[in-house]
Amino acid sequence: MDGFKPVIGLEIHVELKTETGMFCQCKVGQFGAEPNTHVCPVCLGLPGALPVPNKKAIEWTIKIGKALNCRINLHTKFDRKHYSYPDLPKGYQISQYDEPIAVGGQVILNGKTFRIHRVHLEEDTGKLIHLGEDTLVDFNRSGTPLVEIVTEPDFDNSDDVKKFLEELHTIIRCLDVSDADMDKGSMRMEPNISLRIMNHESRIKNKEIKLPKYKVEVKNINSFKFVKQAIDYELERQKEILERGETPVQETRGFDEKKAITYSQRSKEEAHDYRYFPEPDIPPLTFSNEYIDSITVPELPGQRMKRFVETMHLKEQDAFILTREKQNADYFETVISKLKSSHSNLNLKTQNLEQLIANFIINKKISIDLPIDEFIKKTIELQTPKETDENALRSAIDNVIKNNQKVADQYRQGKTNALMFLVGQVMKEMKGKAEAKVVISRLTEILK
Ligand code: ZN
Ligand code: MN
Numbered sequence: 001m002d003g004f005k006p007v008i009g010l011e012i013h014v015e016l017k018t019e020t021g022m023f024c025q026c027k028v029g030q031f032g033a034e035p036n037t038h039v040c041p042v043c044l045g046l047p048g049a050l051p052v053p054n055k056k057a058i059e060w061t062i063k064i065g066k067a068l069n070c071r072i073n074l075h076t077k078f079d080r081k082h083y084s085y086p087d088l089p090k091g092y093q094i095s096q097y098d099e100p101i102a103v104g105g106q107v108i109l110n111g112k113t114f115r116i117h118r119v120h121l122e123e124d125t126g127k128l129i130h131l132g133e134d135t136l137v138d139f140n141r142s143g144t145p146l147v148e149i150v151t152e153p154d155f156d157n158s159d160d161v162k163k164f165l166e167e168l169h170t171i172i173r174c175l176d177v178s179d180a181d182m183d184k185g186s187m188r189m190e191p192n193i194s195l196r197i198m199n200h201e202s203r204i205k206n207k208e209i210k211l212p213k214y215k216v217e218v219k220n221i222n223s224f225k226f227v228k229q230a231i232d233y234e235l236e237r238q239k240e241i242l243e244r245g246e247t248p249v250q251e252t253r254g255f256d257e258k259k260a261i262t263y264s265q266r267s268k269e270e271a272h273d274y275r276y277f278p279e280p281d282i283p284p285l286t287f288s289n290e291y292i293d294s295i296t297v298p299e300l301p302g303q304r305m306k307r308f309v310e311t312m313h314l315k316e317q318d319a320f321i322l323t324r325e326k327q328n329a330d331y332f333e334t335v336i337s338k339l340k341s342s343h344s345n346l347n348l349k350t351q352n353l354e355q356l357i358a359n360f361i362i363n364k365k366i367s368i369d370l371p372i373d374e375f376i377k378k379t380i381e382l383q384t385p386k387e388t389d390e391n392a393l394r395s396a397i398d399n400v401i402k403n404n405q406k407v408a409d410q411y412r413q414g415k416t417n418a419l420m421f422l423v424g425q426v427m428k429e430m431k432g433k434a435e436a437k438v439v440i441s442r443l444t445e446i447l448k
Contacts, residue, residue, distance in 0.1 A: 004195040004242065006235055007212060008161060009153035012168065013146055014178045015124060015186040016057050021143040022123040023051030023094065028144045031184045035138035043143030045090030050281050053078070057145035058101070058285070059295055060177040061121045064147055065102025067171050067297045068116045076101050077284035082275045086137055087126040095122035097276040107167060114164055115152035122146050158231040162224050165189060170301045174326045182222045189227050192217040193234045195242060214250040218262050221255050229260045237262070304329055312354035321362055331368050332361060335375055388434045396429035397446055411447055419443065
């Protein structure tokens with residue numbers, strides 16, 4: 001990107017896994033259900049239906065805001081965002097405009113700060129299903145609580161974007177407020193991308209002189225890999241246009257997963273096109289400080305990883321892997337504490353119990369699908385030195401040599417790797433009840 005600096009921001013939509021809808025009592029999370037079987041006058045936008053906000057959804061949005069180090073607004077309201085599309089039955093979406101629930105946060109990753117502009121709450125739309133010539137609408141998803149997270153345009157490359165999104169995904173899952181399952185569309189991502197022209201002077205001062213006059217948004221991407229591909233494609237496309245002395249069109253583009261390219265969809269709306277105004281059917285909300293304080297955030301994956309490294313002396317990479325899913329990290333910590341409390345006399349050959357268990361889990365030496373007590377039993381088996389029955393070993397070795405005279409001779413003539421074959425045969429005779437170290441030393445003695 002010589003002469004240019006990428007300017008990338010993100011919008012992320014996350015469906016909350018509340019029991020019921022954002023403004024109605026319909027059951028949400030009905031992915032794959034018979035179309036239009038979980039609908040009511042409110043989420044179908046029938047005349048006269050009145051929305052009632054879901055308290056849990058508000059609480060969880062505050063939780064997300066706090067986890068992203070945002071300021072929570074004590075005064076917030078819902079607004080109507082108007083646009084016409086077949087998946088939007090009312091002709092407007094209830095969203096939040098100028099008083100979102102949370103603002104001004106940040107996420108720090110590998111020493112880089114990525115600012116969060118805002119976190120607000122809205123309702124999801126229905127889903128269009130294209131069948132041949134027809135387009136059908138399924139409103140089951142309509143009215144599902146939807147959190148929108150908007151970052152500042154703080155990214156200048158697609159790798160940082162991918163890392164950020166992976167971290168955000170992990171945080172949301174840790175908060176237990178959404179499945180954030182991208183295959184089901186419960187986490188959807190929209191990067192907006194432009195290029196700043198850097199002139200000679202600005203490059204020296206590392207300051208941007210010319211602000212981009214345009215912004216391209218790529219809609220509704222459902223995998224981290226595709227977000228990265230879409231950004232890389234856009235950066236190249238925009239660079240070519242700028243190098244011709246032209247300005248890319250401000251627009252919304254789609255992403256073609258098969259070709260890994262973006263394509264023009266429509267010119268980008270400005271906020272005033274939506275004719276936002278306060279939702280008259282829902283009074284504004286005022287929160288007390290006590291209420292905000294009562295909504296707590298658990299230890300987040302990044303913090304937990306840091307604790308694993310600092311207090312347990314785990315390798316950073318291993319601590320990272322273990323903390324990606326909360327249930328894995330919980331499992332790991334339970335195993336450690338149980339082992340420490342009830343098996344303090346465990347003959348541990350390693351100096352670091354935590355790293356040993358981490359290795360077992362990461363190398364899948366013992367499955368974490370097992371009940372914790374089973375896992376502990378296997379750990380102890382693996383760590384207890386095997387008693388080798390010397391008599392049984394002696395006869396096993398004699399048998400193996402007798403039955404494999406040729407190989408034994410090859411070894412005696414200097415073909416050293418013939419030994420491992422014989423060791424394998426002895427271990428087989430011993431049905432694994434022998435320590436490999438002992439087998440090797442006895443076997444070489446006898447062969448000599
Ligand atoms: Zn409903
Ligand atoms: Mn939105």
